[in-house]
Amino acid sequence: MLPWIHLATASTPEGDTLRLLRRGDEFSIRLEDGNELMNSRLGGSEEALATLALDLLAGRPAPRVLIGGLGMGFTLRAAQSVAPPGARLIVSEIVPELVEWAEEHMAAVFGDCLEDPRVEVKTGDVRTAISEAAGAFDAILLDVDNGPDGLTRGDNDALYGEADLLAARRALTPGGVLAVWSAAPDPAFTKRLTWCGFDTDVHAVRAGRTKRGSRHTIWTAVRTDS
Template structure:
């Protein structure tokens, strides 16, 4: 049986954690030593669901503008591009510059090379920087950062899920905008924080396999009034 091939490594900024990119036949995976596999190109149903749910109200909207927090393997970005019109803009924020290069060099084919789409804009850095500086500029914001509201890898990510961070995110949305947050598990306290930040909240349970198999993942759809 062919062995997995280590293609590249990267250090997550502000941490000692290492990302390792592997290829096994036609599958790519990103692993953190000691924590296991973060993602792979064969199982991405919940990442696609994140974009489809967040962008459902934008199918016919002219000049829609959305933000994806966390490039990963590109499936959320690709799904957003699949929903939106030809005049849309999809801004993708990725903290680890090597992950952007891995998508371009190795694994972009699996998601359809979304970084090559002219509607895509890539921001290499912390998504919090965009949220703080953009004003009310997005029709949808999709967050797939760390492991969800219970940050496991980079403690700085906690800010995104605090009431302060959620208030800033709400201000970054246009009237009727949607914040969609991916999580590996349930979090009632986070759902309550979303409501205190002024969102109307709906919880969805999705599966990593498009056929409805695998662990339960959670997506919160938080809407700004005006929808």
């Protein structure tokens, strides 16, 4: 078996170390302790995050979509594949090096998706982008850390708390969609979404693109105005 080759290292704002590894045509982003955050062969659930959300926006000719976290681009590319020509896809990535890795080390994975005129990548915290918006987005897609039970950033706990969910609701247009990816189910988070004014569905989605492998959880939460 081919060995893993270390390509690059980056630090999160809280000081955690991210390592980019390659084995043949496979890429992996891991914490310093070896815990894998992303793998280029396992993007099925991240793709579903985009397609499930945008299905709920069918009929909107120019949806404005905020994507929290670039990662390996699975959510972005899935959104591109189904979004109409008039869409705007804004990606908020807090670790600048991940954007550099996408353009350099993982160019074969990303292809030309970052050159799409519908796409804008901004370096910064998605929490800030949400808090500064009011009715600005038709969808907010959060693929940040490990979901409501985060691994790398303590601030991410707040992102999934009541105050930030209410901020996300304010940032959405009427009928807009908040979609959240998680490595595991979280019934308490489902209840929080409902309490914060969302009509919520929970989806169990395979991590890969086949019917095998572990299941991840995706919430699609539609802003209610009743």
